[in-house]
């Protein structure tokens with residue numbers, strides 16, 4: 655499978671390695687007034703650098719919030735450092751997916767991996783945050799998405815941002831816990847907010863623009879700053895949020911002989927129940943109901959056990 659073209663250059667983040675926070679590639683910005691404790695994360699996946707470009711730009715501008723604290727973290731820098739534009743899909747992680755290790759069981763274990771070590775460094779900052787914005791991008795060119803989990807407070811927060819990104823309500827992955835589902839972020843009690851942005855295809859310039867707008871809207875909604883104080887050029891006009899999609903099923907590859915029946919890119923609505931959308935080792939994968947929405951179909955990271963597509967229905 656040929657890689658998508660790399661239209662944007664990886665940001666130079668080496669200057670963010672040292673930090674007075676005591677944790678490499680993690681920087682805190684403090685406002686004068688009390689307020690939320692926001693954590694903005696980029697490079698959870700090493701080849702998804704649109705968010706890192708945006709965070710680096712904001713740090714460069716000496717921006718600080720009006721209220722509370724905003725912490726910026728470049729997460730899986732070890733994977734990012736291996737980014738090769740000739741093999742751009744190869745640097746998602748080093749040993750394992752950084753976004754599948756976020757259970758106390760994994761984090762407290764004696765297992766060793768590059769990602770577990772880095773997650774251990776960032777864990778206190780994830781645990782203290784009242785708001786988490788996790789900046790990602792997608793394997794395929796697709797309409798930007800907010801991945802909210804299933805809690806209504808996150809769905810409401812995302813819809814209130816007035817972006818054209820579709821809210822995807824899902825419960826996570828079989829192969830491990832995401833950072834946005836860690837600890838109290840997944841608790842029905844309390845009010846902690848955690849959203850994951852899928853800004854568009856990893857290396858398209860539009861994904862940087864989507865991440866910029868989404869970051870500022872998140873900070874406004876969290877009350878880190880007023881809309882009037884957003885730096886020039888960071889916001890685009892309000893968008894109308896489409897109806898959220900509730901993920902009901904995940905298609906997990908059972909073999910390496912997995913292929914979609916069409917070049918799906920995500921957002922397709924398959925009208926008829928029972929339509930074959932993929933074949934896995936000769937076994938047809940069919941839509942379970944009418945008007946089934948395909949969410950982030952991709953076989954770029956294909957291996958047995960990996961999610962190849964989520965299936966969902968629109969909710970009002």
Ligand SMILES: [Zn+2]
Pocket residue numbers: 698699702790791
């Ligand atoms: Zn990602």
